[in-house]
Amino acid sequence: MLAQLLCKTGLNSLNLNTKLFVSLMLLLAMATQSTAVVAQTDRLTLIYVSEMTEMDSEEKGSYPKLASLLEHYRQINNHLVFISGGGGLAPSAMSSLDMGAHIIDLLNAIEPVAMVAGKREFSFGEDVLSLRTYEAAFPVISSNIFDPITQENLDGVNDSLLMTVDGVTIGLLALLPPIAHQEYNLQRVEIQSPVDALKQRANELRSAGADRVILTYSCCYRDYLNYFDELDQLLHDGLIDLALGKDEHLLLADHQLDQMHPAHIWITQGDEVAVVELTLEKDAPTFLMNWQTDSMNAYPADAQVQMLVDGYIQRLESLLxxxxxxxxxxxxxxxxxxxxxxxxxxxxxxxxxxxxxxxxxxxxxxxxxxxxxxxxxxxxxxxxxxxxxxxxxxxxxxxxxxxxxxxxxxxxxxxxxxxxxxxxxxxxxxxxxxxxxxxxxxxxxxxxxxxxxxxxxxxxxxxxxxxxxxxxxxxxxxxxxxxxxxxxxxxxxxxxxxxxxxxxxxxxxxxxxxxxxxxxxx
Structure with a gap:
């Protein structure tokens, strides 16, 4: 567990449910107890993964194997943050029946610090996504959604996240590509310009005390094609310190990869996670120390998470x-x-x-x-x-x-x-x-x-x-x-x-x- 971890919801979102509140308090208590027996480190390990639509797949990722991967890195460094990049609530055979509820159940079991609301999270409409957020024991984040009815974010979704790890305050932002409005036929919410929204939210996080700001994407490069260079420039300008995304379709040309900021990280395979080492020194000139990919398929299935998956599969077998x-x-x-x-x-x-x-x-x-x-x-x-x-x-x-x-x-x-x-x-x-x-x-x-x-x-x-x-x-x-x-x-x-x-x-x-x-x- 993280030592001294404190999560705060986005500045304009006050709708975390009781389940989330209790989970965070338990996390704080467990972290405090673990500091006496787990060696401290000046580094934070961040695990990022997204687009996991299947429960247990060699190609698209396995939640039981992801659980074992996370436990492996938690043993190495008690300062670990796991971010689910979203894009997992659909499509799958199971999601066609329960509209993604089983994915929330599996994520609850492996404890992400947050989940991105990507475009696939809107597969069943805005109201269903709101329902899923209240089933989650973690905040769901999107930084560029606006609901004209409430004049705020979509109910249950947070603008941003602040977390403090060993005295360093880190802000988390997440972007939804504007193409989601067209592809998923959103009926109510508006999607604000990614660049404009990111600038506004990043400045708000800095004003609220964030020492570092992390940006997360869900889905692929082509959805951000018109904004990619500008988002990359914000890393050069220092408005954000790290950007994480996924591009399974390999649409980034070689010259684009060469020109990307070193802290602009992409993973490209369904079974991959990004393992990112970050400094916890406030005055360090760079936030990113190093990073690598790791495959979930290199790890055995976690027994408890596998039981959850097996339970869902058994319910489907006789019908499917x-x-x-x-x-x-x-x-x-x-x-x-x-x-x-x-x-x-x-x-x-x-x-x-x-x-x-x-x-x-x-x-x-x-x-x-x-x-x-x-x-x-x-x-x-x-x-x-x-x-x-x-x-x-x-x-x-x-x-x-x-x-x-x-x-x-x-x-x-x-x-x-x-x-x-x-x-x-x-x-x-x-x-x-x-x-x-x-x-x-x-x-x-x-x-x-x-x-x-x-x-x-x-x-x-x-x-x-x-x-x-x-x-x-x-x-x-x-x-x-x-x-x-x-x-x-x-x-x-x-x-x-x-x-x-x-x-x-x-x-x-x-x-x-x-x-x-x-x-x-x-």
Missing amino acids: NEVIADVKTEFATFQTDVRTAENPFGNLLADVIKAHADAEIALVNGGYIRGERQYQIGEQLARRDIMRELPFRDQVVLVEVSGEQLLLALENGFSQIEEIKGRFPHVSGMQVEYDRRKPVGKRVVSVRVAEQPLLPQQTYRLATRQFIATGGDGFDMFGDLEPLRYAGQSNRLIADILIDAIQQSQQIAPLNEGRLIDLSSP
């Missing part, structure tokens, strides 16, 4: 292992498969949504499909596979759109193919020719609905997911449309509707059918 169909065609759902071109599974999903709502056409975004796997002929498809493919809790929505609106939607879908963004469209009831070589906004060459050319002024009944119908992922041309009632409408999840459709045929045999034709391909 149910076989629903035989695989009759080969297809894949990796990111490049569902976010850059027509995809068999995307076609099947769009067809099922269209048929369910008795619509003329359907459109879903590739980012909704998250399975990241290859399916072979002869395999058996289980309920688990569909839950993994469609982990977000979403429902079918029917809207009436004009041909002009549909064209704008398709242009939006093809606008970020190069970045492998989740807005890439999968369609049913139409055929689209496009050219990715053309400028953004002019990539759609032709659209046919029911074998007829798209008419800009004609209206069409479009089935889609609620996320898109309310303007998510840049589909704001649909945001003001009133949903239509349809026969058989219910609140069932799209994943369940798809499972029913597959079970009825007892096989899954999706194909590419020339619905999306990229004219730039040979």
